[in-house]
Amino acid sequence: xxxxxxxxxxxxxxxxxxxxxxxxxxxxxxxxxxxxxxxxxxxxxxxxxxxxxxxxxxxxxxxxxxxxxxxxxxxxxxxxxxxxxxxxxxxxxxxxxxxxxxxxxxxxxxxxxxxxxxxxxxxxxxxx
Amino acid sequence: xxxxxxxxxxxxxxxxxxxxxxxxxxxxxxxxxxxxxxxxxxxxxxxxxxxxxxxxxxxxxxxxxxxxxxxxxxxxxxxxxxxxxxxxxxxxxxxxxxxxxxxxxxxxxxxxxxxxxxxxxxxxxxxxxxxxxxxxxxxxxxxxxxxxxxxxxxxxxxxxxxxxxxxxxxxxxxxxxxxxxxxxxxxxxxxxxxxxxxxxxxxxxxxxxxxxxxxxxxxxxxxxxxxxxxxxxxxxxxxxxxxxxxxxxxxxxxxxxxxxxxxxxxxxxxxxxxxxxxxxxxxxxxxxxxxxxxxxxxxxxxxxxxxxxxxxxxxxxxxxxxxxxxxxxxxxxxxxxxxxxxxxxxxxxxxxxxxxxxxxxxxxxxxxxxxxxxxxxxxxxxxxxxxxxxxxxxxxxxxxxxxxxxxxxxxxxxxxxxxxxxxxxxxxxxxxxxxxxxxxxxxxxxxxxxxxxxxxxxxxxxxxxxxxxxxxxxxxxxxxxxxxxxxxxxxxxxxxxxxxxxxxxxxxxxxxxxxxxxxxxxxxxxxxxxxxxxxxxxxxxxxxxxxxxxxxxxxxxxxxxxxxxxxxxxxxxxxxxxxxxxxxxxxxxxxxxxxxxxxxxxxxxxxxxxxxxxxxxxxxxxxxxxxxxxxxxxxxxxxxxxxxxxxxxxxxxxxxxxxxxxxxxxxxxxxxxxxxxxxxxxxxxxxxxxxxxxxxxxxxxxxxxxxxxxxxxxxxxxxxxxxxxxxxxxxxxxxxxxxxxxxxxxxxxxxxxxxxxxxxxxxxxxxxxxxxxxxxxxxxxxxxxxxxxxxxxxxxxxxxxxxxxxxxxxxxxxxxxxxxxxxxxxxxxxxxxxxxxxxxxxxxxxxxxx
Numbered sequence: 001x002x003x004x005x006x007x008x009x010x011x012x013x014x015x016x017x018x019x020x021x022x023x024x025x026x027x028x029x030x031x032x033x034x035x036x037x038x039x040x041x042x043x044x045x046x047x048x049x050x051x052x053x054x055x056x057x058x059x060x061x062x063x064x065x066x067x068x069x070x071x072x073x074x075x076x077x078x079x080x081x082x083x084x085x086x087x088x089x090x091x092x093x094x095x096x097x098x099x100x101x102x103x104x105x106x107x108x109x110x111x112x113x114x115x116x117x118x119x120x121x122x123x124x125x126x127x128x
Numbered sequence: 129x130x131x132x133x134x135x136x137x138x139x140x141x142x143x144x145x146x147x148x149x150x151x152x153x154x155x156x157x158x159x160x161x162x163x164x165x166x167x168x169x170x171x172x173x174x175x176x177x178x179x180x181x182x183x184x185x186x187x188x189x190x191x192x193x194x195x196x197x198x199x200x201x202x203x204x205x206x207x208x209x210x211x212x213x214x215x216x217x218x219x220x221x222x223x224x225x226x227x228x229x230x231x232x233x234x235x236x237x238x239x240x241x242x243x244x245x246x247x248x249x250x251x252x253x254x255x256x257x258x259x260x261x262x263x264x265x266x267x268x269x270x271x272x273x274x275x276x277x278x279x280x281x282x283x284x285x286x287x288x289x290x291x292x293x294x295x296x297x298x299x300x301x302x303x304x305x306x307x308x309x310x311x312x313x314x315x316x317x318x319x320x321x322x323x324x325x326x327x328x329x330x331x332x333x334x335x336x337x338x339x340x341x342x343x344x345x346x347x348x349x350x351x352x353x354x355x356x357x358x359x360x361x362x363x364x365x366x367x368x369x370x371x372x373x374x375x376x377x378x379x380x381x382x383x384x385x386x387x388x389x390x391x392x393x394x395x396x397x398x399x400x401x402x403x404x405x406x407x408x409x410x411x412x413x414x415x416x417x418x419x420x421x422x423x424x425x426x427x428x429x430x431x432x433x434x435x436x437x438x439x440x441x442x443x444x445x446x447x448x449x450x451x452x453x454x455x456x457x458x459x460x461x462x463x464x465x466x467x468x469x470x471x472x473x474x475x476x477x478x479x480x481x482x483x484x485x486x487x488x489x490x491x492x493x494x495x496x497x498x499x500x501x502x503x504x505x506x507x508x509x510x511x512x513x514x515x516x517x518x519x520x521x522x523x524x525x526x527x528x529x530x531x532x533x534x535x536x537x538x539x540x541x542x543x544x545x546x547x548x549x550x551x552x553x554x555x556x557x558x559x560x561x562x563x564x565x566x567x568x569x570x571x572x573x574x575x576x577x578x579x580x581x582x583x584x585x586x587x588x589x590x591x592x593x594x595x596x597x598x599x600x601x602x603x604x605x606x607x608x609x610x611x612x613x614x615x616x617x618x619x620x621x622x623x624x625x626x627x628x629x630x631x632x633x634x635x636x637x638x639x640x641x642x643x644x645x646x647x648x649x650x651x652x653x654x655x656x657x658x659x660x661x662x663x664x665x666x667x668x669x670x671x672x673x674x675x676x677x678x679x680x681x682x683x684x685x686x687x688x689x690x691x692x693x694x695x696x697x698x699x700x701x702x703x704x705x706x707x708x709x710x711x712x713x714x715x716x717x718x719x720x721x722x723x724x725x726x727x728x729x730x731x732x733x734x735x736x737x738x739x740x741x742x743x744x745x746x747x748x749x750x751x752x753x754x755x756x757x758x759x760x761x762x763x764x765x766x767x768x769x770x771x772x773x774x775x776x777x778x779x780x781x782x783x784x785x786x787x788x789x790x791x792x793x794x795x796x797x798x799x800x801x802x803x804x805x806x807x808x809x810x811x812x813x814x815x816x817x818x819x820x821x822x823x824x825x826x827x828x829x830x831x832x833x834x835x836x837x838x839x840x841x842x843x844x845x846x847x848x849x850x851x852x853x854x855x856x857x858x859x860x861x862x863x864x865x866x867x868x869x870x871x872x873x874x875x876x877x878x879x880x881x882x883x884x885x886x887x888x889x890x891x892x893x894x895x896x897x898x899x900x901x902x903x904x905x906x907x908x909x910x911x912x913x914x915x916x917x918x919x920x921x922x923x924x925x926x927x928x929x930x931x932x933x934x935x936x937x938x939x940x941x942x943x944x945x946x947x948x949x950x951x952x953x954x955x956x957x958x959x960x961x962x963x964x965x966x967x968x969x970x971x972x973x974x975x976x977x978x
Contacts (some may be wrong), residue, residue, distance in 0.1 A: 044142055044143075044145075044146050045145070045146045045149040045150065048146070062171075062172070062173035062178075063146065063150075063171055063172045063173060064143070064172045064173035064174065064175065064177075064178035065173065065178065067139070067142065067143060067146075067178050067179075067181070067182045068178060068181035068182045068184075068185060070182075071139075071182045071183075071185035071186065072185050074185075075185055075186065086145070086149065088149065088152060090145050090148065090149065091141070091145065092142070092145050093138070093142050
């Protein structure tokens, strides 16, 4: 059921031996990053802040885990990066989503929604 | 690579910035800087881990780890430099030694044949009744077209020896070969400069073309770069040079040839040389030839009476070389094995000492594979350094060895480190490093964590286990050293025997002279014979001269005459030819003594005796199991009117080492001999000889004199004595050095590991002598054990190798006695010296150390 991308991400994570936050299924982080960046380019720290805010503290994400995820997306061509300046005038890397990234996001989103729907059905109480 | 480093830094910078931003934010919110930093880091997570993970995405971790490993290894070596230095030197010795030997063997000893697929070349000499008439019989060309009828040759060509005279030169005689235009194509060689012959070249007349050898170009033309197209003037006419053959190329059988002339195919005469179709054996070719001959004889019955038989013989055979190579590589392999084992032992000892540290690394999370990889990296770097050093050493070694080669034998370019050698060295290095690195790496990472941490604390000599292991290592090292050293000794001896085969002839102070008789005075044979006898007699009584003889063909490389021989026994040769063939030489009785030829059985003939002397190959080929002395043979076919002659002696083969061809030879009393060989007591006898000859008849011209010793050198067939000695010494020396160094190294290291124990014992009150005694006693057992095991193994090894060893019996006790003695002495010294050293040092210092 998982997309090829998601499977690859899963493999990646296993190899690193990293235990991502227990709340996330593999690939979720990438999906959320892409979604956030869809609205506009951001640098690493800003991205972390965004995710924290938007999820309303519901998700526990180690900030650091963003960076490997960003690199993976970069390698996969879903993002491109440029060096620029932050609001505090520090040298930062700014990530922008690419058209390939947008397509990937669509795929991931629909896969995710299907999965949700499937789970919801299973979890629904049986009509008596 | 810069890009790689940049990426690394980028990842680090980025994460750093992230943390800084968060910290700044927190500070703005009111936290202290210290707390803010801590908080930011905590929120971020494991910085190192995430940095590495980010980098890993791009797949360069292996490089990262490699750099890390190398740094770690270097740091280690700085702590104990002696170990690293010894390891590298040992490897350098091993790898350098075999690279040197390999280069030399490759370039000089093996002299690989410069012809394409040389094993397909055969020589097909035809024997005619040449000897009876005194002049060679040459049948009309159409009788000789049998080769064109056969289907088993890819190509057939001919070769005939001839001679040109270069006026105004110190050595006017230039030996040459007359060949048809397809000669080089069939032989499978191409000129290095210029071009091959083309059919248009082969015209009679003034415009003759020639292809010259490299030697001719260098020696006679001074290496003129504009050699192609140059005209050389000979007494017989001028030739234009159209090609120069490559350096290594010498004509088979005619090794002193300097020049090839081209003649039209139709009028070519001479011996046939053919290239068999791939997959044919000479025996099959022989059968085909016999069939074709019968057919030709049917068509041209006139020549049938004259033609006898044709035998097909492989032009080159390489049996002796193969054996030599085998021995050499066996010996060399042993040396390398010894080096590898030495270093492996060394590494193992060292790793035992480091087991504490390895245990700790294991505890903090290094996986076993990672540890092994790190240790292997260390081995690899050691091996690379050793290999590089060894390679440099071998370059120097090769240069050293080549200075031992006699003049004119080999240009320095003959022995060169070609790419094959470098690849070889590289592969060896790789194999060696894995060899000596893998086992210690696997073994040492097996250490059980707890026991290692507990008991291998630096305060003592180590647990019982590591002590036992160290002692075992000493045993193993000595055992292997014994085994390998004995093996090397025997191999080296075998090699020495092989390359030191005494020359069956002695060319010291032997001078060869060409005599040219004045015209009109010596027309008849009787007169000529009388003259020659007179010359010989005269010379023999001259002071300074030992003996003299005449021959009709110059002994080395002047050409040959192939004759048919029949025996009363009636048997045939191994190829199924109906009769025998052999090279025949006419000589006077003094020939054998002049050249100090060794008779295996029998004796030389007297001048008027109807007798014949054959060589070893002849005897083995046709009478492999019986004594040829007394047997009767004749030249020609059995029914020919030539007289039967008795074999009275068998001489050792004039086998020139590393030449590829040995043929059956026979020596018969001289008919028309123009070459004088004189054995003198000193090296400057030429004047005396000329005087002697002039005294008999001042009209006799001595047209060429050559010292036979020089002939050998320029022939290139003999490897100088000094060179041989040096090769052998390199061989043996490397082995010895390695064995000694290895045994000393491992033993000394093992003892020095007990330094602390010694210090403690002394501090507790033991006398120095008692401690020393203790250590020595404990050292003896592994030494003796190792030697015993090594001897036993050597016995087994030698028994299996006996068939390959040349002239060496398995009970050659010298090696079996000396080697253990030597090694034992070294091992005891290696135990004693460090032990004494450690008892001398103030125990307080010892205990504080490390």
